[in-house]
Amino acid sequence: MSKQICFILDWYPTKTNNGCIFAKHLIYAIADKGFECVVIAPKIKNARTEDVPYERNETTENGSIIRIFTPVYLHLSSRKQTMKLSMNNHYKAVMRTIKKEKLNPDVVYGHFIYQCGLTAARVGDKLSIPSFCACGENSLRLIRGNEPYTTGLKFAKWKEILDKLTGIISVSSYNGDLLLNNGFYDNAQNIGVFPNGFDSRKFYLMDKCEARKQLGFPEDKFIVAFTGAFTERKGIDKLNNALKRCNDVYSVFLGYGELKPDCDNILFCGKVSNDKVALYLNAADVFVLPTKGEGCCNAIVEALACGLPVISSDLSFNDDVLNENNSIRIDVEDERQIANAITKLKDDKELRIKLSKGAIECSRTFDIDERANNILKFMRLN
Numbered sequence: 001m002s003k004q005i006c007f008i009l010d011w012y013p014t015k016t017n018n019g020c021i022f023a024k025h026l027i028y029a030i031a032d033k034g035f036e037c038v039v040i041a042p043k044i045k046n047a048r049t050e051d052v053p054y055e056r057n058e059t060t061e062n063g064s065i066i067r068i069f070t071p072v073y074l075h076l077s078s079r080k081q082t083m084k085l086s087m088n089n090h091y092k093a094v095m096r097t098i099k100k101e102k103l104n105p106d107v108v109y110g111h112f113i114y115q116c117g118l119t120a121a122r123v124g125d126k127l128s129i130p131s132f133c134a135c136g137e138n139s140l141r142l143i144r145g146n147e148p149y150t151t152g153l154k155f156a157k158w159k160e161i162l163d164k165l166t167g168i169i170s171v172s173s174y175n176g177d178l179l180l181n182n183g184f185y186d187n188a189q190n191i192g193v194f195p196n197g198f199d200s201r202k203f204y205l206m207d208k209c210e211a212r213k214q215l216g217f218p219e220d221k222f223i224v225a226f227t228g229a230f231t232e233r234k235g236i237d238k239l240n241n242a243l244k245r246c247n248d249v250y251s252v253f254l255g256y257g258e259l260k261p262d263c264d265n266i267l268f269c270g271k272v273s274n275d276k277v278a279l280y281l282n283a284a285d286v287f288v289l290p291t292k293g294e295g296c297c298n299a300i301v302e303a304l305a306c307g308l309p310v311i312s313s314d315l316s317f318n319d320d321v322l323n324e325n326n327s328i329r330i331d332v333e334d335e336r337q338i339a340n341a342i343t344k345l346k347d348d349k350e351l352r353i354k355l356s357k358g359a360i361e362c363s364r365t366f367d368i369d370e371r372a373n374n375i376l377k378f379m380r381l382n
Helices: 021-031 083-100 113-127 149-155 158-162 173-181 208-215 236-243 274-282 298-305 335-347 349-366 368-378
Strands: 004-008 036-040 055-059 065-069 107-111 131-135 167-170 191-193 222-227 249-254 266-270 286-289 310-313 327-330
Touching (some): 004 021, 004 113, 021 036, 021 065, 021 368, 083 149, 113 131, 149 158, 167 368, 208 274, 236 335, 249 274, 249 335, 286 298, 286 335, 298 310
Parallel strands (some): 036 065, 167 191, 222 249, 222 286, 249 266
16 A cells, blocks of 8 residues: 655645645655655635635546645734634644544645644644655745744744654755754754755757747847746846846746836736746746745746756855856846846857756756655655
């Protein structure tokens, strides 16, 4: 009989909402290795989110079945006065589902610390089974003094709960260091570093001219691609201003948010389905993301898989995926530096080719199938 892994997620992707899409890719990869994968994704009562059924199934391309349950729970807030109540309600919703559906997990895996990793630790302790937490949150949230994490450590005894975990799966060395240095966790040997992966069946190098033809983009223009939330943290405002300094540069912005780019020569701006992102990336010459805080940025990993040179932050969270062979690292606060990096790649074709080759070479280590194998080995299931 195959071992059952219970994944706890804040959200499981639907056709119209790609939230936690990268966790889904990992779950599919693990299911295709013969494990019984069950997902519990508690939904906040009365939340303004897409209505999904309590139970549904998905089937991978290889025929593996994923069972998904979406119980409802009451989330009061993440403030110190009510955080414990919210955490208890989340935990109870998961335990209710496990008992109601007569699930018998061998391992429980929570995706991100609050709330799923904390619930996974408690479920593992209750059922006397190994428990793991994926720490992939924006690194800014793990820094001492930032909310809601400081509140959780001080008022909700997060460290005491996280100590129950069998291990933590960190998406970057930097996140692992933050956990150890900022009071979340003490046991360094129980932290494994596994940068995010990509699905090589969806993200790969395509013919640039053909991609541009399909999208109706000009074949002879230099195109910059951006993927992510249109927020200050992701640096879309800095990129927008930097592009205003560049001559004859075109751009593609994939995502949505409050900050709307208004530079010249925008070819596309808005949401696209996950299965079309690779086409837009392959139509571009360079990927630019002046992000201020990440765990491990999935968008960067996918851009590398499509052979794009990357211009992104010189901060530590990028150290596991970016180097001089595949990127130009910049100070994200310096718009002139961003513009100069774009212009440099526009004018230097040989450098673009070199970094493109480096991107493809580097991306091979981030294939989702290989990441699944490594995580299973860390969890002693492989």
